[in-house]
Amino acid sequence: MADKPAPKSAKEIEAELQASRQRLAGTIDELAFRAQPREIAKRQVETVKLKASEATRTPEGDVAGDKLGIAVGGLGAVLLALGLIRRARG
Secondary structure, three states: OOOOOOOOOHHHHHHHHHHHHHHHHHHHHHHHHHOOHHHHHHHHHHHHHHHHHHHHEOOOOOEOHHHHHHHHHHHHHHHHHHHHHHHHHO
């Protein structure tokens, strides 16, 4: 028959509970920090910067003029359309 492991002493159980509490407290602190609006906004800004960099740069890190030109042209077209719409309404 298989031998049963020795029962844990009260001190061992208390030490395990204290370690679990400390890990849980650290996790809660980290989640509270991540949920702060300032931190969420900071992560979103970093994501947008990274995507913009990927969209306008070559794999070597040089500026991709054709992609940048398309992006600027598209932005100009959108702004022109918005201006025309405002003018027509006004």
